[in-house]
Amino acid sequence: MQEVVNFIDLNLIMVGYLFIVGFTGGLVSGFIGSGGAFVLTPGMMSLGVPGTVAVASNMCHKFPKALVGAIKRYKYGQVDIKLGLVMAASASLGVQIGIKIQQIILEKWGQAGSNLYVSLSFVLILVTVGGYVFYDARKSARRTDTAGEMVSNLARRLQRIQLPPMIHFKTADVRISLWLTLPVGFATGMLAATIAVGGFIGVPGMIYVLGASSLIASATELVIAFVMGLGGSINWALHGMVDIRLTLIILAGSLLGVQLGAIGTTYVKEHMIKIVMGTIMLIVAFSRGFAIPQYLAQLKLIEVEENTIRILSAVSFGIMCLALAVGAVIILAAMWKGRFAAEEGAELPDKGSSLEVVSQES
Amino acid sequence: MSGRSYARRKRPYGKVIGFGMLTAALYAAVYLNAPVVMTYFTKGGVYAVLPIATVFLFSYVHGTFAGSLWSLLGIDAKRTRLQERMEKRPAATRKISRPRPRLHA
Numbered sequence: 416m417q418e419v420v421n422f423i424d425l426n427l428i429m430v431g432y433l434f435i436v437g438f439t440g441g442l443v444s445g446f447i448g449s450g451g452a453f454v455l456t457p458g459m460m461s462l463g464v465p466g467t468v469a470v471a472s473n474m475c476h477k478f479p480k481a482l483v484g485a486i487k488r489y490k491y492g493q494v495d496i497k498l499g500l501v502m503a504a505s506a507s508l509g510v511q512i513g514i515k516i517q518q519i520i521l522e523k524w525g526q527a528g529s530n531l532y533v534s535l536s537f538v539l540i541l542v543t544v545g546g547y548v549f550y551d552a553r554k555s556a557r558r559t560d561t562a563g564e565m566v567s568n569l570a571r572r573l574q575r576i577q578l579p580p581m582i583h584f585k586t587a588d589v590r591i592s593l594w595l596t597l598p599v600g601f602a603t604g605m606l607a608a609t610i611a612v613g614g615f616i617g618v619p620g621m622i623y624v625l626g627a628s629s630l631i632a633s634a635t636e637l638v639i640a641f642v643m644g645l646g647g648s649i650n651w652a653l654h655g656m657v658d659i660r661l662t663l664i665i666l667a668g669s670l671l672g673v674q675l676g677a678i679g680t681t682y683v684k685e686h687m688i689k690i691v692m693g694t695i696m697l698i699v700a701f702s703r704g705f706a707i708p709q710y711l712a713q714l715k716l717i718e719v720e721e722n723t724i725r726i727l728s729a730v731s732f733g734i735m736c737l738a739l740a741v742g743a744v745i746i747l748a749a750m751w752k753g754r755f756a757a758e759e760g761a762e763l764p765d766k767g768s769s770l771e772v773v774s775q776e777s
Numbered sequence: 778m779s780g781r782s783y784a785r786r787k788r789p790y791g792k793v794i795g796f797g798m799l800t801a802a803l804y805a806a807v808y809l810n811a812p813v814v815m816t817y818f819t820k821g822g823v824y825a826v827l828p829i830a831t832v833f834l835f836s837y838v839h840g841t842f843a844g845s846l847w848s849l850l851g852i853d854a855k856r857t858r859l860q861e862r863m864e865k866r867p868a869a870t871r872k873i874s875r876p877r878p879r880l881h882a
Contacts, residue, residue, distance in 0.1 A: 422815060475828060479836030487844070491854055492863030586863070630859070649829060655821030657828040660811060663804065666835055671843045678847065681854040757855055 445676020449614020509604020545696025
């Protein structure tokens with residue numbers, strides 16, 4: 416029997432809010448391959464949308480946005496479809512395992528335990544991976560005068576392992592064993608099932624483990640997001656959980672944003688993708704840190720006043736919105752700078768750009 | 778690539794107007810008939826095809842409008858070597874130039 420769900424009435428403020436967040440999330444997704452979902456779902460819930468409807472409606476906007484972004488970036492020669500599909504296959508398995516883990520935690524420790532698990536995953540993974548991405552981006556930025564983006568030592572070592580079947584990803588210019596792509600895809604799916612943003616593992620995984628460039632990794636992530644988003648959306652739609660009105664408002668903004676973000680990648684130095692991604696991940700991790708006391712209190716592990724919890728929740732959500740806004744501002748500023756330099760006809764001192772990467776590859 | 782080449786590029790006025798009107802019509806159709814739309818789109822089961830097909834349609838129509846709009850505003854991608862390399866790639870399928878078999882009576 417179908418669950419009875421209350422769909423909310425829309426007003427102009429909600430429409431404006433969803434459009435703006437959709438646009439900003441789209442801009443970030445078009446640029447770094449993922450992002451936006453972590454603000455949209457709690458954002459919709461704060462407007463009174465039931466949790467499952469918020470997740471379903473958000474996911475249903477995610478896959479067409481990823482499709483449009485992927486097509487746009489494919490035209491720029493940045494998408495490795497084969498890599499995307501291989502990663503999506505193992506990610507789908509990761510999603511299933513991630514959901515199972517969530518269900519076990521939910522059964523054992525209830526909703527508060529599940530929320531605590533999600534928040535701790537947010538903080539641990541995003542601080543570790545985001546911190547490294549940010550550190551590497553700063554290192555790449557300093558190196559731009561002498562060389563383009565370097566393939567990580569780990570990826571070089573892994574590419575030397577001749578474990579059949581070996582796959583050649585033409586656009587990414589990577590030859591690696593299929594078995595070594597599986598853990599990266601699997602982890603992407605696991606994270607997607609846990610914090611709804613698999614790209615925070617998928618993109619760094621493709622860069623540092625498989626050896627793809629930032630441009631190719633972020634563009635290919637859109638293929639993974641499309642495949643996984645389509646599967647998830649069909650599942651939610653079968654249960655009648657998609658509020659198409661909400662989906663279409665977010666889509667209205669995000670289709671504008673995702674194309675602008677994709678265009679932006681052709682103007683900036685390649686390390687900017689890592690800077691934006693690292694910055695967003697660290698700010699989001701920081702914001703989730705504020706949510707942890709609430710769940711610890713619900714599990715009766717600590718005592719916190721109701722008012723304090725309300726303030727911490729509001730601060731957490733505010734910082735999360737800030738993460739998206741900061742990412743968007745960095746993208747627009749970098750794009751503006753790159754475009755200005757291009758219009759001036761001056762050669763960009765762009766040793767780390769896609770141009771340089773290609774020349775190194777060829 | 779200099780800025781002058783952007784200025785020379787043909788602006789897609791027709792595409793923006795055409796797809797813009799189509800986008801507006803599609804949005805109006807959904808929101809003016811919201812009660813009916815919500816009744817059928819949330820039924821689940823085979824009706825799941827409705828929201829999925831709708832977002833594909835909107836992503837094509839509104840996506841084309843959005844892309845053309847940025848182009849009209851002069852915001853186009855810079856041509857990179859990655860793009861040139863992809864365009865130079867040989868097509869995956871090659872036409873086989875073999876004579877067709879003929880019947881000899």
